[in-house]
Amino acid sequence: xxxxxDFDAIYEQHGDQLWRTMYAFAGGRREIADEATAEAFARxxxxxxxxxxxxxxxxxxxxxxATSELKRQHAAAEVVEQRSVEDSYSDLSRxxxxxxxxxxxxxxxxxxxxxxxxxxxxxxxxxxxxxxxxLFRGRQELRALLGEQQEDEA
Amino acid sequence: MNERWLRGMRxxxxxxxxxxxxxxxxxxxxxxPSPRSAASWR
Numbered sequence: 001x002x003x004x005x006d007f008d009a010i011y012e013q014h015g016d017q018l019w020r021t022m023y024a025f026a027g028g029r030r031e032i033a034d035e036a037t038a039e040a041f042a043r044x045x046x047x048x049x050x051x052x053x054x055x056x057x058x059x060x061x062x063x064x065x066a067t068s069e070l071k072r073q074h075a076a077a078e079v080v081e082q083r084s085v086e087d088s089y090s091d092l093s094r095x096x097x098x099x100x101x102x103x104x105x106x107x108x109x110x111x112x113x114x115x116x117x118x119x120x121x122x123x124x125x126x127x128x129x130x131x132x133x134x135l136f137r138g139r140q141e142l143r144a145l146l147g148e149q150q151e152d153e154a
Numbered sequence: 155m156n157e158r159w160l161r162g163m164r165x166x167x168x169x170x171x172x173x174x175x176x177x178x179x180x181x182x183x184x185x186x187p188s189p190r191s192a193a194s195w196r
Contacts, residue, residue, distance in 0.1 A: 011176045019171035024163075034172045041179030092165035112163055142159045 004048050007041060014055050015041075017113055021059070021123075022066050024108035025101045028092065032073075036066035059123040063105070070101060098145045103138035106131050 019037045026032035040062035044054060051057045096104055102124070109120045110131070121131045 007179075008176065015176065016171055019175070020166050020169065023169060023171075024166060030172065034175060034178075037171065038175045038178040038182060041176060042182035045179060045183035092162050092169075094159075094162055096163075107163065108166060111160060112166060145159070 005044075005051065005054050007045060007048075007054075010044075010054050010058070011041065014058065018058055018062055021105050021108055021113070022062050024096065025063065025066050025105040026070060027096050027101065027104065032066050032069045035069055036062040039065045056122055060125045063124060067101070094145075098141050099138050100134075102126075103134045103141070106134040107138045110135060 015037065018040070019033050022033035022036040023030065026036075040058045043061050044051060044058055047057075099107065105124060106120055109115045109123065110117060115123070117128055117131050117135070121128045124131065
């Protein structure tokens with residue numbers, strides 16, 4: 001079967017960042033990042049001929065898969081989140097725990113992966129204004145968290 | 155942005171994706187659940 005897109009090359013170029021975005025979105029839950037990434041690529045392989053922009057398509061599909069998985073596991077989510085990030089990354093765990101999934105993903109894509117807000121919005125399937133709100137609220141949450149930590153340490 | 159929590163967030167760049175995700179995707183796209191997916195359904 002002739003393919004329109006070379007998904008090996010696309011995975012090479014975008015796979016790690018897509019997975020880390022899902023990892024942030026899922027609050028450090030590796031199994032959800034794995035599932036969302038693999039499922040997004042599986043669906044992309046099935047819909048190859050109809051996809052114009054594979055990277056954006058993959059991100060949006062992975063967000064849908066991860067969202068559905070988070071909803072499914074919602075009852076246990078908070079407890080798992082605290083324990084799910086690899087033990088050696090405790091600072092990462094603290095940074096992720098306080099934010100909402102979409103705040104975590106937008107902050108990862110904008111501040112860590114260094115993408116412009118417009119691109120973050122396209123990958124997340126939302127508006128530039130919505131991403132700016134998520135970034136603003138995320139910063140506020142973290143400022144509050146750091147304030148609390150400084151009081152604890154005093 | 156506050157450097158302290160950004161340092162924490164940057165640790166994410168050291169977390170490695172699981173192996174074999176593209177192979178798993180290829181199996182799924184053929185209608186064959188990978189052993190890991192099949193296990194998660196049980």
